[in-house]
Amino acid sequence: MHQNKTLRFITLLFFGMAVSACSQNESEDTAVKAEVDSALPTAIEAEPTISVYAAALASPTRPDADRVRDEARKPAQVLEFIGIAPGMTTLDMFSGGGWYAEIIAHIVGENGKLFAHTNQAYRNFVGEALADRFAGDRLPQVEIMNAENNQLSLAENSLDAVTLIQSFHDIYHIDPDNKWDEIDAPAFLAELKKGLKPGGIVGIVDHAAAAGAPPETGESLHRIDPELVMTLMEEAGFIFESSSDLLRNPDDDRSQSVFAEGIRGNTDRFVLRFRNPG
Numbered sequence: 319m320h321q322n323k324t325l326r327f328i329t330l331l332f333f334g335m336a337v338s339a340c341s342q343n344e345s346e347d348t349a350v351k352a353e354v355d356s357a358l359p360t361a362i363e364a365e366p367t368i369s370v371y372a373a374a375l376a377s378p379t380r381p382d383a384d385r386v387r388d389e390a391r392k393p394a395q396v397l398e399f400i401g402i403a404p405g406m407t408t409l410d411m412f413s414g415g416g417w418y419a420e421i422i423a424h425i426v427g428e429n430g431k432l433f434a435h436t437n438q439a440y441r442n443f444v445g446e447a448l449a450d451r452f453a454g455d456r457l458p459q460v461e462i463m464n465a466e467n468n469q470l471s472l473a474e475n476s477l478d479a480v481t482l483i484q485s486f487h488d489i490y491h492i493d494p495d496n497k498w499d500e501i502d503a504p505a506f507l508a509e510l511k512k513g514l515k516p517g518g519i520v521g522i523v524d525h526a527a528a529a530g531a532p533p534e535t536g537e538s539l540h541r542i543d544p545e546l547v548m549t550l551m552e553e554a555g556f557i558f559e560s561s562s563d564l565l566r567n568p569d570d571d572r573s574q575s576v577f578a579e580g581i582r583g584n585t586d587r588f589v590l591r592f593r594n595p596g
Contacts (some may be wrong), residue, residue, distance in 0.1 A: 371398045374424035379456075384417055390583055392564050393421050399562045400521030400591055406478040407431040409463070409513065412485035414440055415447035422481065423457045433463040433477075435470075439498040467499045470506065472513025479519040480510050484587070486524045486547055490536030507554035516596030520556060522547060523565065525585045528572045540576045544588040556592040564589055 368376070371394035375385070388394075402408060404427045413419045413434040423432045436448050452460045465471070492500045510520065527541035535541050548558055565587035576585050 369394070369398070370404055370425055370427075371395070374421050377424050380420060380424070381451075384420060387417065387583075393418065395564050396523060396562070396589055397421065397425060397521075399560075399564065399589060400479070400481065401519050402426065402479055402481070402521070405429045407433075407476065408479045408481065409433045409435060409472070409477050409510075411435045411480060411482045411510075412437075412440060412488060413448055414485075415444045416451040418481065418483045419448070419460065420451060420457070423460045426459060428459055430459055432457075432460045434460055435463045435465060437464065437466050437497070439467075439493065439496050442496050466497070467501050468505065470509050472509055474512050475515045477513045477518055478515060479521065480514060481521045481523075483521075483523045484525060486522050487527075487536035487540055487542040489550075490533045490542070491540075492537060503550060504554065507550065507556075511555055511594055514594040516594060518594040520551070520592040520594070522551075522590045522592070523587055525576045526566075526570075526572055526588050531572075539574070541572060541585075544590065547588075547590060551590075551592050555595070557595050559591045559593050561591070562589040 374380075374397075375388060375394050402422055402425050404425065406426045407430060408422055408426055410419045410422055410432060413436055416434055419432060419434040423430075426432055434448060434452070440448075448462060452462065488498075489501045489503045489506065491498055514520070524544075524547070525539075525541040527535040527539060527543045529543060529545065531541070531543045531546075533542070533546060535543070544561075552558060567584060567586040570581055570584070570586035572586055574581050576582060
């Protein structure tokens with residue numbers, strides 16, 4: 319009996335010494351860890367991410383003169399809504415001086431492709447602005463596509479997206495003296511559909527005409543009724559997906575030419591997105 323008590327006492331003694339040693343080691347380890355942690359540099363917070371659309375507008379290679387129109391045109395929001403994305407192959411119809419084409423090129427990036435369309439009538443209007451903008455292989459993903467009205471020819475299933483920015487109404491514009499022949503609308507839209515891949519996008523931004531306005535307002539006011547656009551696109555086999563109010567202006571009564579003093583640059587504009595079902 320006495321021997322067993324002695325044995326238990328010795329066992330408890332050693333156990334207590336071991337616990338004490340472990341506690342001391344843990345305290346020392348904690349102190350060392352705290353010392354090491356205090357010597358480490360403070361973590362640098364990550365820079366906030368910027369969307370590809372905002373980055374396209376902010377590109378240092380973008381001409382300063384282009385930026386003054388950003389607030390009124392909201393190109394980053396418009397192109398994000400339409401669905402233009404990095405790596406896409408896109409066609410910007412009737413590119414004019416290339417203001418929108420420049421932004422689209424930055425969005426699709428070096429792994430994408432942009433065809434910036436022009437014709438003689440647009441060259442008569444803007445001169446060599448489009449060619450000058452992309453001269454010297456400045457944005458190598460851009461290729462200028464020359465095609466007169468009713469002569470557009472696209473490779474089948476070659477495009478991810480087509481944009482018509484403030485130009486759909488020109489389907490109804492007629493000015494043969496300036497090389498703008500009347501466009502065969504069904505044939506033109508059929509060509510776009512042929513060139514688009516199944517699931518490809520068509521983004522349309524244009525000046526709104528009054529509800530029920532005839533097609534001729536495309537000629538007289540350079541406006542078009544969005545319902546007429548919807549009808550033409552659906553007849554051509556495209557599926558309407560969505561619309562955006564980004565550029566709507568209820569103060570525009572839609573009765574004046576888009577070039578009229580006081581309304582130019584601030585018209586009521588609609589934004590529509592369609593899909594090629596295949």
